[in-house]
Amino acid sequence: MIEFNTQIEQYKHWSLEIDGVIATLKLGVNEDAAIQTGYKLKLNSYDLGVDIELHDAVQRLRFEHPEVRTVILTSSKEKVFCAGANINMLGISSHAHKVNFCKFTNETRNSIEDATSFSGQTYISAINGTAAGGGYELALATDYIMLIDDSSSAISLPEVPLLAVLPGTGGLTRVVDKRKVRRDHADYFCTLAEGIRGKRAVKWKLIDELVPRSKFTEKVKERALEFAKKSARPENEKGILLTPINxxxxxxxxxxxxxxxxxxxxxxxxxxxxxxxxxxxxxxxxxxxxxxxxxxxxxxxxxxxxxxxxxxxxxxxxxxxxxxxxxxxxxxxxxxxxxxxxxxxxxxxxxxxxxxxxxxxxxxxxxxxxxxxxxxxxxxxxxxxxxxxxxxxxxxxxxxxxxxxxxxxxxxxxxxxxxxxxxxxxxxxxxxxxxxxxxxxxxxxxxxxxxxxxxxxxxxxxxxxxxxxxxxxxxxxxxxxxxxxxxxxxxxxxxxxRFAGPETIETKIFGRLTAWQNWIFQRPNAVGEEGALNLYGTGKQSNYDKKRV
Amino acid sequence: MSINYNEKIPNNVDLSSDRRLQRALEGWQPEYLKWWGGLGPEKSNDLNVYLRTAISVEKDGWAHFDYVRMPDYRWGIFLTPSDSDRTIDFGIHKGQPAWQEVPGEYRSELRRLIVTQGDTEPASVEQQRQLGRTCPSLYDLRNLFQINVEEGRHLWSMVYLLQAYFGRDGREEAEEMLERHSGDPDKPRILEAFNEETPDWLSYFMFTYFTDRDGKFQLASLAESGFDPLARSCRFMLTEEAHHMFVGETGIGRVVQRSCDLMNEHKIRSSAAEDGVRKYGGIDLQTIQKYLNFHFSVSVDLFGQELSTNAATYYNTGIKGRFNESKINDDHLLHDSTYSVLELKGNQILNVDVPALNAVNERLRDDYIFDCDLGVRRWNKIIADSGIDFQLKLPHRAFHRGIGQFSEIQSDPQGNIITQLEWERLHHEWLPTQEDKEYIQSLMQPVTEPGKIAGWIVPPKSKINRLPFEFEFVKFN
CATH class of the missing domain: 3.90.226.10 (2-enoyl-CoA Hydratase; Chain A, domain 1)
Structure with missing residues (x-):
């Protein structure tokens, strides 16, 4: 049985530090603490267990910390921010689990945006290493993206070229709809396995700011404080404890x-x-x-x-x-x-x-x-x-x-x-x-x-x-x-x-991106014996059915 | 104004008729010279150095000796001549003609490999830039500069590939190669070992023996690549790389010899620092062992994770092979075979069979370690021939690791897993201490008179272009 209730003391993958009006959520995935057996969570990749903690942290920040105005998402690991959803996990999971996993992670990303838009808790990302796939999508859910300029850390959505699936947590939608990246730039970016770094990432609006390595921590804090100033969070209020449910x-x-x-x-x-x-x-x-x-x-x-x-x-x-x-x-x-x-x-x-x-x-x-x-x-x-x-x-x-x-x-x-x-x-x-x-x-x-x-x-x-x-x-x-x-x-x-009326980023993510993803998740090109998800990590080449459908 | 490209940039890639490449190099070359001036060997601009320059790939063309003013060195672009019938030897494209252009589907992987390899070349020049100040002899100074200009040429080779085959992205990568700097807090070199200092000549010899040997194995596996221009570039680079390792091996051998000579001369029994050869200005064998431990362990890291998806993909798609691929007797596909690797299981290190494709890195590491050991045996022969009872040893691969599964534990040089507490207590016995480093630093006094040599090393047995050790290899103007 999958358990969604947790508390900060039980976290295996995230740490939460609070310093006045700024909270820092650091991803440091324990690779041996996956929610299922059969894979290791290497390179700060995540599975449902990692995301359940994130969801819990986002909830607790809202209710337990009225003083927090800016939340910095970053990684505690050197050179890697987050490698996205664990591929081996996707490879061995049932279709239903993959779909549920994607939906839950999407809802968590939406709740991050909700906190930024309505709670006065602005999420910003401090990308201090490679942010691939779901890693960059996590950053896309925040309102301001800072990338370390060490000429090796890149952001990428490598799902299409590497895995024959889509970035499943809103990446495609947010790139064009939220960040307003031009569609041709987005098209190029989404087919580039190694991603984009440096000035082009800023120019194409994939990130907001490029920061030299030596100034990174300082600059991130500076920005966090600027966002905090604009917040309507209350002052001198005590939070409430989200006690375990009965x-x-x-x-x-x-x-x-x-x-x-x-x-x-x-x-x-x-x-x-x-x-x-x-x-x-x-x-x-x-x-x-x-x-x-x-x-x-x-x-x-x-x-x-x-x-x-x-x-x-x-x-x-x-x-x-x-x-x-x-x-x-x-x-x-x-x-x-x-x-x-x-x-x-x-x-x-x-x-x-x-x-x-x-x-x-x-x-x-x-x-x-x-x-x-x-x-x-x-x-x-x-x-x-x-x-x-x-x-x-x-x-x-x-x-x-x-x-x-x-x-x-x-x-x-x-x-x-x-x-x-x-x-x-x-x-x-x-x-x-x-x-x-x-x-x-x-x-x-x-x-x-x-x-x-x-x-x-x-x-x-x-x-x-x-x-x-x-x-x-x-x-x-x-x-x-x-x-x-x-x-x-x-x-x-x-x-x-259920969803008559206009499209929003959320309806597009759930109705368009997710629906396509769920179709792709059923197709041999992704999950067949010679499909990319199955062969990922073996070094073997996938053999695609070349017919366009 | 027309430039005579063949004169300025010796090459066998038909540069004078390739306008696209000319344009790219015209932009890049001044930046390169600026980089060399700023971060190349210190105070070397006025020196006349007896250098070998590659001016063609013919038998006598790759080693043209003459005095050269360092900034006027002609960095050329040479590829081993093409064999028009070459086919790919491994992976799913085995048997197909080698690629003369970059296949679109492998463009980013190839580019990443070339950038990673290329980045190490200027890095080592930067790491070694201050060594000229403290050379033990003119012979060694000349060798240092020879290696430096050749690392520069290797950068040229990789930049050539980027500019000739990878379009705009390639040009940008070529520029960034000059923007990253060894040890720079903002823009460090890609691989960690190339951000460490090379502060003294013992470290330098260790670096050229152990770290340049990583280069040899990387180049050798890239020389198997299905992308023919890369394979041919790497093959030519390997001829030069061999000289770099030779400098390392003979350099360490000469330090070992000096240590043994001092022990015999002064009837010293101990190989240790305290009561050993230090009071006579030599480097004790135990300190040499510590330096060896350090450089071996950081170089072993360069081979990456034990099990690697990237390495598997590179192999399977034919873009990076194994060492001596064509001499290996198997199917060169590795889809169904396994390979035995050492794995951490709880508190033990055990042999485990894993899919051979994923173990390509580890196999290369095995080949590397075997190769490293050959030199160690030759140094031990020097010690044995001197009648001294001591043996240098390569530490276990689990020792002092920063990458891979063993980075999670501490081990002694024999590969016994120990606690963090034991490590804190004992590591000074295995790795150079501050005191050791200061002692080595104290020996680093320049000797620039022809025929003279520092007291911690013996003169070489080998000659450069049949010239004696007394030859004035570097002229100070």
Whole structure:
């Protein structure tokens, strides 16, 4: 089982040093501490284990270190910054693992950009040696790239010429879309195994600054301080500790404090329920800070995030996730109000940004998502996003027979209108009504109102509203039918339908680059017996099928 | 104004009719001369040195002797004449005609190899630039300069390949070769051994014996390359490289001889520093062993990682072969064969069979170590013939390593793994200490009178162009 929870004391590959407003994350991969057996992590190459630590560090920097304004990514090894994803690892990994690995690493890179753009924590790269493939892509996720000018350290994306695959963590997209490198320059660069160094790297905008070796440390610090000055991070604030989450894994269930999961392995279905908070809720910034990692929107989001990652990596055959909520909708509503009122407070901002990232991760899962809205549920505001993220939703019209429960309701809040955008930069409601701004406004007018099934249906927030006579049959058939389809076709279909609207760097990475990569990962030219990934390191030449497809 | 290229730059590459190459060299040559003036041998501009200049590749053309004012040395471009039917001897292109142009798919690998090789040539000139001040004799001074100009010529050879075959990228690489400098904190030379100082003549002899021998093995494996111009350049360079190693081997032999002579003359039993030949101005055998340990270990590093993907690719694609490739009796493909290498397993060093393709580096290292040992045996013969009970030894390859798996552990010279603590306690017995270095430095007093020699070394047995040791090999104007 792959474990995503870690803490700084357990890191094997990264070290985190904090000096006032500057944090330095140094990559020093322990080559014998790979997450699987069968390969060594040479030359600061990484596998999922290395990236899980990076993801953890990025999260902790945001929550535990409000004082940190600039994060320097660099290497603790001489002459090598990072050689990217370990090729032997890719060679022996299953297709599913490769794809999951790429997705996770991409999400981590995106979270680095998110911290730079929204948290006032600017990431910069101090490339103090060779940065190849994923190594340069890691730097591309930062906002400022400094390269040591020792006339041997180069940046490169050698995947195409050396490995017959693509740079899988956004490199191609970021080179042209983020750094605005001219496409012909990019084309040349991406076919050059040894990469580019020196002045040409600056001229072509592949890096921002070239620094002599003897001045490197000094210059990096100087730049870090300049970025720190522009940051809106708070002063004199204490961070909160991201304490380990509480999780119990059993054969057919996983239980967290605020999320519970049951598997039906026979039918390959996951029942995932998010529970509303109970008891008194903090309403002031002081009490939120005091609650820290236990504050419901943070605790719930961390648990949901862990559940998504766990199920994605460790439960490949559970193809349909049925999403439910339970508990007091007023409590969820109160939470949203507190978040909106205090959104300028650094910790609340981080909590909202974290919710955004967790829902984005949910948008991207290769699982069918079905939301069931039943009496006793609390699809309000933040949790309404679960309905909007689902491929389909069913809302019970009225109550079940012989039950005193109130009918199920949906309740929009301010949170549904901007705080939690998808990776196309639109809200889920905007994406849903891509040509119908008027309806978006109609829904906005219902903020704080309870919407019953008929109204929700009228507003287009749910797919179907069976009554209690039809409910069980309709839901069962819908879910059973879905589990009978080809998982590949479903994944492709869902990914294509979920992201209407404009392209962004993120949609291009996940929809274009990753899709191509996943195709290439299946092709003999990469993974066949004579494919480049398989032969890498043996010195043997790959034998390509020369037909263009 | 037309320049007579054949006069200025002796060559057999038809420079006078190659306009592209002329243009490239016109830009590069002044920079080269500037580099030589700034970082070549110190205070050598006014010297007249009895040098060998290669003016053609004919039998008597490669060794033309005359006095030359150092900056007027004519650095030429020579390739061993082409054999038009040459085929590639190994790898997947085995049996195909050797490439006369760079194959596009191997362009970057070839360029990297040529740059790495080329970078070492000016590096050693920079490392040795101050030695002229402290020469033990005019004969040795002349040899130093001979080696320096030839390293310069080797740079020319590599630059020629870059400029003639690699377009704009090649020209840029050629320029950078003059921008990197040995030991420069900002732009060091590519390989670490070439950023170390060569502070004294004992180090210099060790360097030419051990480190230039790495050059021999690299050049020999590049001389097998499927890229014919590279193969031919390297073959011609090898004839000169042999002389460099000769200077090293005889140099160390002469120091050993002097040490033995002093021991016999003064009836000294001990080969150690404290009670040995030092009080008579000689270099004790134990100090020679320490220098040997140091230079051998840093030179062994130059062969890279034990198991190497790059080396495997270079071999398989026919761009870099093994030492004496054509004399090896196997399929020259290595797809299914294995090779035995020493590997670190826990706390032990064991022989392990690995895919032969990946072990190409290690095989070259084996060949190198074998070759190094031949000279050690000749030095030991000098010691034995002098009736002294002492033997110089190559340290184990695990000793004092900075690259490869053994860099992770400490070992004694016999290859026993020891703890870091033991290393701290004992390394001064195995490697030159500050005190040793200072003592050697104290011996470095210049001797520039013809026929005279410093007290720590004996005169050579061999002659240059049949001229006696007393000949005025360097004239100070």
């Amino acid at each position: 999780r119990k894994i059993e054969e057919d269930r996983i239980t967290y404090d605020n999320v519970s999961i049951e598997f039906k392995r026979q039918t390959r279905i996951v029942n995932l329920t998010v529970h509303a908070p109970k008891g008194d809720l903090p309403t002031t910034t002081e009490s939120i800070l005091e609650a820290g990692a236990n504050y419901w929107p943070l605790a719930m989001a961390r648990e949901l995030d862990d559940a998504i990652m766990h199920l994605s990596f460790n439960e490949l055959e559970l193809g349909t996730w049925v999403l439910r909520t339970s508990g007091d909708a007023d409590q969820v509503f109160a939470i949203d109000q507190t978040l909106v009122q205090n959104q300028d407070y650094w910790l609340v901002r981080e909590i909202i940004l974290n919710l955004k990232r967790v829902f984005k991760r949910l948008d991207l899962v290769s699982r069918s998502l079905v939301a069931l809205i039943e009496p006793g549920s609390c699809f309000t505001g933040t949790l309404l996003e679960l309905v909007l993220a689902a491929d389909r939703s069913y809302m019970l019209d009225g109550s079940f027979e012989d039950s005193d429960d109130d009918p199920a309701m949906l309740r929009p809040t301010e949170m549904n209108f901007g705080a939690l955008p998808m990776c196309n930069d639109l809200t889920r409601i905007q994406t849903r009504f891509i040509d119908d701004i008027e309806n978006v406004e109609n829904i906005r007018n219902e903020i704080a109102n309870n919407l019953d099934a008929a109204v929700a249906n009228e507003l287009g927030l749910v797919t179907f509203i069976p009554d209690d006579i039809d409910w069980e049959e309709e839901v069962r058939i819908a879910v059973e039918e879905r589990t009978s389809f080809s998982p590949d076709a479903l994944t492709g279909m869902e990914a294509s339908l």
